[in-house]
Amino acid sequence: MITFVRKQWKQILIILMVYTLWSLAAFLFLIRLQGLETTLKQFGTGKMLYINFIHTIVKGTIVYYILIYHLAIPLIKTRKWKKILLQVILFFIALTAYEYVWNFNIQGSKPTDAGYVTPNVFFLTAALLDVVIIMISVFFATLITSNEMRKHKEELEKEKLKAELAAIKYQINPHFLFNSLSFIYTKTIKTSPEAAHTVHLLSEIMSYALDDWDELGTVPLALEIDHMKKVIEMNQIRFNHMLKVKYHENIETDDAYVSYVPTLAFVTLVENAFKHGELNDEKNKVTIELEATKSKIYFLVSNKKKNGPKEPSKGIGLSNVRQRLELMYGIKHSFTIKEDENYYLNEITINL
Template sequence: MLQTIKKQWKQILIILTLYTVWNITVFLFLIRLQGLEITMKQFGTGAEFYLNFVHTIIKGTIVYYILIYHLVIPLIRSRNWKTIIPQCLFLFVILTAYEYLWNFAIIKPDPKSVNYVSPKTFFITAAVLDSIIILISYFVATLITSNEMRKHKEELEKEKLRAELAAIKYQINPHFLFNSLSLIYTKTLKSSPEAAHAVHLLSEIMSYALDDWGEMGTVPLALEVEHMKKVIEMNQIRFSNTLKIKYYEDVQANDAVIPVLAFVTLVENAFKHGDLNDEKNQVSIELIATKSKICFLVCNKKKTGPKEPSKGIGLNNVQQRLELMYGIKHTFKIKEDENYYLNEIIINL
């Protein structure tokens, strides 16, 4: 929360600085072009000048901040024209009404003054200026979004390099591993079908984890769910089918993609740190996927006694990859108290 507030203030300060510099530059240019006396007549003198200048800076900063960061950038990212275009129109209706009150109710210009602008001319000028403001905001928002995408791609590359380095550092030769598992599967198939099935599951889970899923490291949702169920089944076999697990699934968007092992990691953490034998507080795994949203929740009661050592690497990795892939289009909630632990991922498609 604090990080978000700091980021917003930074954005406001940047716009405030740039807009102030721009207005000062325009003012100095007008002085050079038409002279100080004519320019001061247009902007006012003394307290009136400072009031107009400060009002213009504050108003412009607020308008550009809302337009760029809360309307145009979300529009570029989501392409949700039906929602954002009415919001833009509403903003400019409010802005025009405010400007009208400021100019004709607060300032109350003299109709005989050289600088007097009639209401008709005011509305025409306001419409033209609003169009220019929109174009400027869209241009700036495009630059910001392009820069974010470039940084996003660089971060993905760094993450990929780090992942490759970790794989090189810790991996067992996959061919040796899978050949060994295949041998064990063959040897145990007749004597212990359940053990053979467990070996087969382990082989498929490890193959899924070690496979190359491309630059983005994403997989179809259906494939992640399939292997998540294999992890659940593998753990049930380990504990002789005594684990207390409540699983709910409602998937309507099988064509969605997610970071590989994102859901599997959260499920594994629940098995590692959760109380798996409490009938009243079962491990709860819930997945709801529509065409517009994916909601995944894992909740478990904490087990008592000695805790297994954990550095939180898997959880941090999931957080980083979700942030890189979805940014503001996702939320990752972690809730914890003395007895319970909950992870919730929401992805807006």
């Protein structure tokens, strides 16, 4: 929250500084173009000059901040044209009404005043200026968004490199591992089919975790679901099928299966539930819910906390999931963690 507020103030201060310099340059240009006396007649003298100048800067800063960061950038990112265009129209109606009141009521402009404009001319000028302001705002919003996308891509590349280095650091030689698992599977398939099946599951789980996926470290949702179910099955076998797990899945369209998600993101939450949860309570089952449509993916994992000594955890898995979701989806996702003395819950919502 503090970081968010600091970021907003930083954005406002940048616009304030740029707009102040622009206003000073425009004021000096008018003095050079039409002379000091004429310019002061338009802007006022003495106290009124300072009031008008500060008012112009503060108003301009607020206008450009709202247009760039709350309208133009969200429009570029989300493409929700109808909703945001309606907001833009309402914003400019309010802005024009305010400027009208400021010029004709508060300032009390009269036909005898220097630089006086009629209401008709005022509205025409305001409309033209609004178009210019929109063009400037969209231009800067595009620059800011492009810069954010570039940084976003660099961050993804760094995260991918870290993941690759971590895999190299912690993995046993994959060929040796899989050859060994294959040997054990062959030796146990006849004497202990369940043990052989467990070895086969372990081999597939390890293969999935160590595989070299796309450059962003993402996989189709269908693969993540398949692997998650194997992890659930593996844990059931470990505990003689005594685990109390409630799994609900609702995939409304086949298109959702091809939507991409961060590799092991859902699996990490499931494994945490098995690691830290109470697994034998019939009334408080480990709950796993997955719903997917063309436009949204929703995933929930909840569990009752295990009594007694807790397994040590540094929270690296959750931190990694949060960071990767943020890098991939930004404002299009939410990752919620709810916790009290007895229960723990994770929710992921991804808007596609």
